[in-house]
Amino acid sequence: MSPEPHRLVRRILNAAQSVHSALGCGFIESVYARALLVELKKTDLRIEREKLIKIWYGSHIVGKHFLDLVVGETVLIELKAARAIVPVHAAQMKSYLHATGYSTGLILNFGMPELQWELLQSEKREGAGTDGNGVSEPSLNDR
Numbered sequence: 001m002s003p004e005p006h007r008l009v010r011r012i013l014n015a016a017q018s019v020h021s022a023l024g025c026g027f028i029e030s031v032y033a034r035a036l037l038v039e040l041k042k043t044d045l046r047i048e049r050e051k052l053i054k055i056w057y058g059s060h061i062v063g064k065h066f067l068d069l070v071v072g073e074t075v076l077i078e079l080k081a082a083r084a085i086v087p088v089h090a091a092q093m094k095s096y097l098h099a100t101g102y103s104t105g106l107i108l109n110f111g112m113p114e115l116q117w118e119l120l121q122s123e124k125r126e127g128a129g130t131d132g133n134g135v136s137e138p139s140l141n142d143r
Contacts, residue, residue: 005104008045008072009119015039016108020115029081032110033068036079045072055099067096075104081111085118097122 019035040047048070055063069077085107093105109116
């Protein structure tokens with residue numbers, strides 16, 4: 001069982017800070033993803049990398065997306081190596097939370113001299129979520 005979300009987020013942030021301290025900024029996202037995976041594997045947390053989700057429009061699957069990381073079956077992590085976390089990154093995370101039914105999203109930006117992060121919370125929608133195979137199910141409340 002995963003620790004409560006705020007403790008889990010703190011553990012993820014500590015791991016991300018260790019990665020950033022060791023590597024600094026300047027690499028591409030995939031380098032930070034692999035390093036963060038190494039750091040998180042030192043914990044007892046369940047980690048899924050590049051988890052496939054299907055995007056629904058009504059009763060139709062209209063696309064697929066790979067989530068960067070899911071930790072503890074609770075927190076979605078979106079990795080960036082950019083100049084800053086900008087509003088479109090938050091909008092992107094909100095879309096992922098909506099599509100999956102997860103309630104916690106963490107954007108990590110390794111692209112600056114100091115690690116940047118933004119935590120987003122979303123209410124879990126009734127009828128939304130995954131079927132256990134990373135397939136998001138449509139909500140009855142979707143328009």
